[in-house]
Every structure is written in C-alpha cells, then in structure tokens.
Amino acid sequence: GAGVSQSPRYKVAKRGQDVALRCDPISGHVSLFWYQQALGQGPEFLTYFQNEAQLDKSGLPSDRFFAERPEGSVSTLKIQRTQQEDSAVYLCASSLVGGRLTHYEQYFGPGTRLTVT
Amino acid sequence: KNQVEQSPQSLIILEGKNCTLQCNYTVSPFSNLRWYKQDTGRGPVSLTIMTFSENTKSNGRYTATLDADTKQSSLHITASQLSDSASYICVVATDSWGKFQFGAGTQVVVTP
Numbered sequence: 001g002a003g004v005s006q007s008p009r010y011k012v013a014k015r016g017q018d019v020a021l022r023c024d025p026i027s028g029h030v031s032l033f034w035y036q037q038a039l040g041q042g043p044e045f046l047t048y049f050q051n052e053a054q055l056d057k058s059g060l061p062s063d064r065f066f067a068e069r070p071e072g073s074v075s076t077l078k079i080q081r082t083q084q085e086d087s088a089v090y091l092c093a094s095s096l097v098g099g100r101l102t103h104y105e106q107y108f109g110p111g112t113r114l115t116v117t
Numbered sequence: 118k119n120q121v122e123q124s125p126q127s128l129i130i131l132e133g134k135n136c137t138l139q140c141n142y143t144v145s146p147f148s149n150l151r152w153y154k155q156d157t158g159r160g161p162v163s164l165t166i167m168t169f170s171e172n173t174k175s176n177g178r179y180t181a182t183l184d185a186d187t188k189q190s191s192l193h194i195t196a197s198q199l200s201d202s203a204s205y206i207c208v209v210a211t212d213s214w215g216k217f218q219f220g221a222g223t224q225v226v227v228t229p
Contacts, residue, residue, distance in 0.1 A: 004160070035219075042121075042206050042219030043161070056216060091160055106217075108160030 004109035025094030121220035140207030
C-alpha cells in the first residue's frame, strides 16, 4: 500500500478483555514505532522495532502490553486484561532506515481508537 | 514532566491571517526538531525537520524556526486557509533508538 495502515480503526473492549491491534508499515521500511495518544495530548512512545528486533520497549506502561514484529514487516500490539486507562488512540509509524540517528522521516498510520468500557 | 511544552494550547484565527505557534523543550541530547500537522482522526503528517545547525525551514506556507541555544522553536502559518485547521505538534528527537518526545499540540481553528 501507499501508506501505513492500521486495523481495526475502532475497537471497543470490555474491561478485562484482551485486544490485538495490527500495523502494516510501508513496504521495505526498517523501523516501526508504536505510540499511545490520550485525548487532547501528543503521542507517547511505547516501543520501537528495527526489522524484527524490538530494540526499545521502555514506553510500554505495564506487562499487560506486548508487541511483536516476527517477520520484520507487520506488527501487532497486544493488550491483555484491558483497563479503562488503556483507552486511547494507538498510532503506528514506520521509517525507511534504522539505527540510532533519528534524522529520517516517520510516516504515521491513522491510528486505532481503543475504548475500554 | 513533559520535556516539550507548546503554546498556546489552542487558537482561533480568521482565514487569510497569519499565526505563530511556540515550542520550548528541555530534551537532551538534542538531535532534531520536527513539526507535525494532525487532522482530526488521522495520524500526524510531517511538516518540517530541523537539525541543530538549521535556523529556519519552510514548507509552503509553513515556516519553522529553531534556536538551539534557547531551546525554542516556532511554526509560522502564513495566509491561513480553512484546511489549516488541525493540531500542530512539536516533536524533539534525541540520538537514541528512534525515541521522540512529543508536545501536547496546539489546536488551530481557522474560521471563514
């Protein structure tokens, strides 16, 4: 596809349910990021992959959050036993190159809005 | 405490007028600063990226400035259009594994 896609676009979960959010990055992009965006706030970093390697997961708020990118392309963010405070928009972004330098462009998907009731 | 502070939180401007958004940061070490435009229900879209040595960068009617000494940046919108209504987010990157610090954004509403 031409851009980063995410699915589902909207997800309503009952407290305690597990959810899985999918991100399809731009084909060939090495780096993939997950962000959490609360209403009226800027995105906050969750985790970063370079190909299939998860190089930074320091932003994951608890051990209920788990992300994977097994083949270095599609990524899934899983939230177990969802809580109301997990309600947010989850954004995925990808970029062509990887590494420590951060001068490269990031392309964002439209996000998944998760509502936990 | 958020290391990227934006002001104002929101503003309303008339179509055709100019406006300037501010961003102050304390992120260190500094690698680059970006401005993003985020339409409602969409992901952020990059407007400009500036490194330490760049003082100004333009993208059409958008002009960003950077003062790395005072750790301040601004985004100037010239001759605003209705399509400029969006949230504008300032983002500061460090030399880390792609970690970025986002501001809370300035919500801009352009009215006819």
